[in-house]
Amino acid sequence: MNYIIFGGSGFIGTHLIHLLKETHPTDNIYCLDIVMPGEEGVVPGIVEKNDEVIYERIDVRKKIEYEIKTTEDDVVFNLAAVHRTPGHEDYEYFETNIRGAENVTEWCEKHNIKKVLFTSSIAPYGAAEEEKSEDNLPTPNTPYGISKLVAEKIHQGWADKNSAQLVIVRPGIVYGKGEHGNMTRLYSGLKGHYFVYTGRKDTIKACIYVKELVRFFLWSLENGKTGVWNCTFEPAFTIEQIVQTMESATGLKTWVPLIPGKLLMGVARVVGHLGGKVVGIHPARVKKLMISTNICGKKLAACGYKFHYTFEETFVDWFEDCDRQTLE
Structure with a gap:
């Protein structure tokens, strides 16, 4: 049997490959990506190409000519995407996420693939404080969110x-070893004593541990699930709860001040013009901190899937993966 992962060299793909090697050691694993392990931008974890994984450099923005012998039992994971915001020109989201979806599904149809898992995003819901379930009408308000909904x-x-x-x-904030994103910046800010609550402490930040996410990938496919799934802890946690849990799991003891949002936005605008985007102090990122990602995970909680980690255990496990030195 074949497991074919488009975008397999990324953060989620790397963890998926680790899980597949552990749970399906006799099956073929294909990592099809525009970048390869060890290259710039690739998540640490599979530092070098592994003999048990078949790698091929594929650009999903172009027609996919790659040929392998497939069966109806094979599984395709489409993880390939341009996703970091801010960070790309508008057209890049459409070019990769929409054209990529067209090319991957065309390849699947040609090769008679009957099982596909696609990683979308919560971005199609749009930014709002109201809780969003799978039944809500998507109202994306960014190029990334629009491109993912079309995909x-x-x-x-x-x-x-x-x-x-x-x-x-549709995962919430995905975190774990190799993330180098929101949770990593949060931990660095706490450890360096420069993280502050931006205007409020009750901002909801729906999230999911990467090892839990990829386990759900396999479980959903193996148990005949279909449709759209929010992937997040239920209920979702506030930024204050996340901070407290992260500190407890890693042994940090910090005092986090509450700074008025307008003041922090003003500082971010000034620092942003001085290279703030490089250090993470950017108006767009500050604004994201002040808006909830209030994503409902009730469908996942009720479907029969059993979580392998409690919320605190996810940070403990991540900390162990980093030799109890940091979260990165």
């Missing part, structure tokens, strides 16, 4: 046409 529709069209199993996952 979902492309995958759904393929599944309907081919009577195939399709799982669309």
